Amino acid sequence: MSVRVRFAPSPTGLLHVGALRTVLFDYLYARKMGGVNILRIEDTDRARYNPDSEAEFVETLRWVGIDFDEGPHIGGPHAPYRQSERKEAGIYAREIQKLLDNGTAYKAFDTSAELDEMRELQQINKIATGYFGGKWRDASASEVAEAEAEGKPFVIRLKIPKDRTIVLQDLIRGRVEWDSNVIDDPVLIKADGMPTYHFAAMVDDHLMEITHILRGEEWIPSAPKHIALFEAFGWTPPIFVHCPVIVGNDGKKLSKRHGATRVLDYAAQGFMPQSLKNFIALIGWSPGEDREVLSEVELIKLFDLDRLQPSPGRFDMEKLQWLSGHAIRALDIDDLIQKIVDFVAFDYARTYHHSEVAEDEGGAEEQAKRIARWASLELLANHPDRDYVRKCVVLEQERVTTLADFGEACEFFLVDQPKMDAKAVEKWLGQAHVPALFEVIGAFCEGGGNNTPEAYEKLLRDFQATSGLEKLGPIVHPTRVALTGKTFGPGLFELMAVLGPARISSRLSEATKVH
């Protein structure tokens, strides 16, 4: 039987990192097995419904490079793929009737006030809370008919069998058992007629012929309900795969405090999607060899559910950064430039770089940095001299970890006069030999000297020889500061050849004035 997996998010908000990992595993497994990857929207909770959510999922997953074979945005043989639409189509009404008919589900007319009272009593008596039958599980047909005739609202609950052991055979965790008497009767259909997750998800998984249910481990406690539901229908349940969660550095659930949880924020920060995938896949899974940097193809080829690990993993930003830098360095230069151009055209990245930054993430200072970074990125992407852009990017390629980093890295290439680091100016530009040095370089540039790294190197080394200075540093550093405003960056001779004589002369004369 062909593998069919599904990502079934509830459209209540953004796509976060934890959910991404589950879809990634769905996707990798489907692709590896030549199976089908399905997107299904679980919008049965009207109160929490967010109309922008579905578009967020689709856009984000497109960026990451995770695609679907069936879903609300592309259709498929099991359409519709939104549960609200499936409800309208009468699917859940039809299925629940089967359970009502075979006696495995029942109508319960308790009011929410009654249920609250019941729970309170259970808590006081320190016994398990939940609905273990109440007065309706075994109510007589006439009692039910009477309540219905009065028009009382009701829910439909599943009859969890008594005095049994319910067994979950989880692919990652093995056998997990429950005494069925500790499992309460879950609501299947709410008073408003909408199905609950428990009902809709399992019915759809069966109808859509899902072979493996990959979901977060927070679902383990409700697994026995789902298994009992499959039994009530007489259906064979799919294979359950409860994936470990991703937590923050403090071991707690990933939240805003740990950095971005919204996947699209990583796109906006200029991370390479492949490295995010690579990184996320490595939390809870490994190929079993000592290999960590994996291409898309390798990821698919090597991935296997058998190698999933049960323990939760922490989200380590530094490793993501290493992976992203690695991916950028591996890129062909023209490809890289195209990616930078695309990045600058990416609306959300622009928005991200211009939105307010919370105090604990750097506040106004960080925000100013982002705005400057973006401005420089735009200069780079829109620069008329593409050959110049190419040369700048080549020199910075091995010094960045994200696409956005090119903003800061290339800034001095792009502006008329770079911002000068005051400390660097003070340290290097005041030295006695500097005026003579700049004069020599200026003369070389205006006199039509060769604009090559080799020629500049010879020029500066010759100056060193005649000046009597022992090291090249006192010559290189002031020049670098005058030309870039910084004490670090690409090789001086290479960057001089990129800047060219005109920029060099004007910057040197500016630098002379500054000091």
Next chain:
RNA sequence: GGCCCGGUCGUCUAGUGGUUAGGAUGCUGCCCUUUCAAGGCGGAGGUCGCGGGUUCAAGUCCCGUCCGGGCUACCA
């Protein structure tokens, strides 16, 4: 409270009875070098949560215990 899941260097992990407990990241030293990176070569960092047991032999199997996390809704 009840039920459930988890526990190997700071972090991500390899490991399925016999290994000096391996790799990666991060940290750090050296090399390269005009700086910063990148790259190359080293180093520190783990009494495998703890305590019993089984065994000639336990990170690996069993029991107990501690700690962390989840669920305990007409939310998913």
